[in-house]
Amino acid sequence: MMPTGPIAVLDSGLGGLTVVDALRKVLVGEDIIYFGDTAHLPYGNKSAATVTGFVRQIIQFLRPMHPKHIVIACNTATALALPAISQEHPTLSMSGVIEPGARAAVAAAGPKPIPVIGVIATEATVRSRAYGQAILRRRSMAQVLLRATPLLVPMIEEGRSSEDPVVELALRQYLQGMIQRKIDVLVLGCTHYPLIKRAIARVVGPKVKLIDSAEQCAQDVARRLRRKGLLRSAESGMPGGGGRFSSFVTDDPARFAMLASRFLRLRIDPPVLVEPRELYSAPPPLPLRATA
């Protein structure tokens, strides 16, 4: 793989831009391609088969652009689709948001004999048990509490902030059990959630460490590229790229650019529209390779 290829970041919609934001801070000079599957969002209440189907089509679309690394910047897609998709594309470098979040949660849990780690996420991410497995693999003596919080994404996309009373009330309901069980760490297991981090911190109190899966994911990507000698930023000694950013969405580019600027204060050019029908006319995926 050429170190000059772009990093491709994919998400069901807007949330993955929090990962792009974090990536641009740690990897100056890298080119980034973003794919937001806005025609099919949200992924969080859909089945593994359907979400894997969506991700499969997006990867087929991205491959001809020769990305040196693909980031699945969506917790649901990571939980439901990453294992199958990496098997289908054994030569592609690919990573998600769950392993880095789990690693950071375990690191933050401290020296307690049995720390209590909470995870809030979409319904599909919770159902997949991916976070529990990733945490317990690293630290078998831990208590993991999972809670689906399906209203948070639509609240954030509606433009509600940490100061909105509906956000506050919903968070108090969702987090009550975790507060009673005295969690030590809370993983924000959806790339949207950092946008209401202040409200979450207020509700759980100052003793609980919050793990931002977007930030952890970006640092993980930097580590992977560094290890493989694929960095192109100043630190690598390679000629720096332009740090170009381009994006694709499956629905409503203007709305996407508007939401990106409103919620993330990212000014981006309107993305290129890839209609769902076009996505499905991409060549069929490679046959599944037998696992070793």
Add this chain to the structure above:
Amino acid sequence: MMPTGPIAVLDSGLGGLTVVDALRKVLVGEDIIYFGDTAHLPYGNKSAATVTGFVRQIIQFLRPMHPKHIVIACNTATALALPAISQEHPTLSMSGVIEPGARAAVAAAGPKPIPVIGVIATEATVRSRAYGQAILRRRSMAQVLLRATPLLVPMIEEGRSSEDPVVELALRQYLQGMIQRKIDVLVLGCTHYPLIKRAIARVVGPKVKLIDSAEQCAQDVARRLRRKGLLRSAESGMPGGGGRFSSFVTDDPARFAMLASRFLRLRIDPPVLVEPRELYSAPPPLPLRATA
């Protein structure tokens, strides 16, 4: 068209079942086919082009079953797609939920010189202005207030009821302006909303008449079929059908059946799964007929 064909009802997901429920009460003995596009839901925050694309594929899928009438049981799909789709299929009998809702709202508005009619709906339905146009065409002296209420569908699908404090608080925020402007009528412009009708009634108070677009739509379908001599129920003198019900979804049939029983107390057999890829491999739509 044969009076023995089924009535086809389509929706982005679950909400259209409120129309099925109403249809079965007014049209005993009719066969009903339901199509819930659960892989692509929600429609309410997507563009007209994308929603029209989804509906177009569903109609292509339903045509070979020779429905005698197609009901677009989703306000967003009616607002964004019905005009274009009926032009593409001039021989198909087709109706939506907005015209019946608007007609009922005007009828309920009473003798006031300038009644105030409120409509709550998805973001896309509000943006389309379809309700305003349908109401003002029937009664030009009326004030129409539209409000997008994007949290209500995810709240209802999460299982929250009229007694939930988050539902109550969100409704108070959404409806505050309408209450101050003293609306006479409030249209529930999304087929999910009747499920929290008690909370809506409590918030707007007893003087405001609520219009249930699902119920109005079912009565409208009965009127249309009666007018065309296509009724097959007892009242028509035709041999009664079995009142059979079958359904198709694009994602997770088991979850759909579970939600149908939980929210609508409808016990249905799990629907047949039609994968999105399968839907897109249906024959391409007929060419658009030039408008007269």
